[in-house]
Amino acid sequence: MAADAQASFCATLVAQWSALGVDTAYVAPGSRSTPLALALDQAPGWRVEVLLDERSAAFAALGFGVATGRPAIALCTSGTAAAHFHAAVIEADLSAVPLLVVTGDRPPELRDVGAPQTIDQIKLFGSSVRWFHDPGVADWSTQARWPSLAAHCVDASMSGRPGPVHLNLPFREPLVGEASVDEAAHRAITTQRGHSVVARDELAALATRLSGRHGVIVAGRGAGTAVDDLAASLDWPVFAEPRALCRGSRVVRHFDSLVRAESFAASHRPDVVLRFGEPPASKVTGQWLSSLGVEQIHVAAHPQFFDPDARISTHVVADPTVWAMALAGEVTAVRDSRSSDTSWCADWCRAEVAASEAIDRALNDLVMSGPLSARCAAASLPSGSHLVVSSSMPVRDLEWFGGRCDRLVVHSNRGANGIDGVIATAIGVxxxxxxxxxxxxxxxxxxxxSSSLAGLARRAVDLRxxxxxxxxxxxxxxxxxxSVVEADRFExxxxxxxxxxxxxxxxxxxxxxxxxxSRSELERALSRPGPSLIVVRTDRRGDVDVxxxxxxxxxxxxA
Structure with missing residues (x-):
């Protein structure tokens, strides 16, 4: 049988993606995407998961990218199937998560003529993608370009500010054919990426300006040991939201409750704020930081503004880890020649211990609630577990009352703050x-x-x-x-x-x-391997009182 151009095109894409380290795909079943679905499933070393719902497939691919920093493929057929990818594409865009969404499509002659399952898929996701491309129906005349197309997809998804790429692939019937792959397709077309840093003289000047002041560090997703080291050199507390990887002795997890404690917060106002990454979920903390009227510096790897209150005075675009390590060294050199006030950070750390103990005592006397569920989950999952947290109340309960999450790696889709695709994201993680x-x-x-629950029991995942x-x-x-809408209408x-x-x-x-x-029942349920669903009945109004x-x-x- 003669080799088929469409099948060979898809096999070449998959071979180049493999060479570039992309080896996982989440596929929603459909006909028009058949050539690529077969190529993925037949390729050695690939993990191909099938989910019945396109939204689930896209969020699962997102979850994989969240956990690894590498893109996975989300593949679907033509028509409204492609539209169901949109929410995950938006989240990947706003959270800077690499993702390759591939949509099967009808060929040009079947568009705008009433053909079934055909919509306008050209630039379907608008400005939410880093790159869109429709190469047209594959034919042998473009074979030499196929490997570079695959490499371009990966490069666009991972370079600069990572994010989603949309590849729209029209296919003509017949959709099944014999593939032939040129050996060149297996050789990776690589891109070398560097890290942006700030000049040493600027860091030295900043270190001199910050040293000896009463500051706080606000650490978001991905902030880790380098931020801990910087906090140690400055002797500042670190307001670490659960997704931060900060584990140092200066970490303050219960910052939301502490800034609500009027007496303590009023007497512990910082005179400078250093932020890394995305802001915490706590609106009260954001308002408190905004009310300070002090210098605020934001550090991020990409030129993305997280400043809804317009309080940031300096935006630093640099690799946060490299920048924090370099600044810590400069601060240490400055502090060696200066006396320092150790009471500032010590006060925050003592308050953190007091807050944690007070919350533990109070929860022991209360019925099951959202805060207790969050604190129990953080404490009961095995060390090294990943924890995927939904937006809305769960992420707030964990941030405010979950305590130290040092044993866990926490993920939450906080780019668009939607509640969609949480189970699917966890499947990808x-x-x-x-x-x-x-x-x-x-x-x-x-x-x-709930559609993501379909088939979960058969998956080889320990999902609790x-x-x-x-x-x-x-x-x-x-x-x-x-408080302002009448009860029946509110309900x-x-x-x-x-x-x-x-x-x-x-x-x-x-x-x-x-x-x-009860707490003990929840702890026992969490100790058992999954996949499992553990239901904790709580009361909406009662949780407000809690x-x-x-x-x-x-x-x-x-006090």
């Missing part, structure tokens, strides 16, 4: 890691992504899903609507009770599903 993966999710987010079930949208009870528009038996839903998908009513009680306990402990 699990596909990239070898150990347990926990999920902390609300009931509405679980229902929103903790869902706080308060029968609706709990976060709205913390917003002004709760209809915002409370949105669903009445679903989530444990039964899990069992319907073949999962080990259970409902727990939050108030915990904040009051911290305020009393630090």
């Amino acid at each position: 699990a596909g990239a890691t070898s150990g347990p993966v926990g999920v902390l999710i609300g009931d509405v987010a679980l229902l929103h992504d 899903i903790v869902v706080t079930d308060n029968d609706g949208g709990g976060i709205f009870h913390y917003l002004p609507q709760a 209809k528009l915002f409370g949105t009770p669903h009445g679903t038996d989530l444990a039964a839903l899990g069992r319907a998908h073949g999962l080990d599903a259970s409902m727990v009513s 939050h108030r009680h915990l904040h009051a306990a911290v305020a009393a402990a630090t």
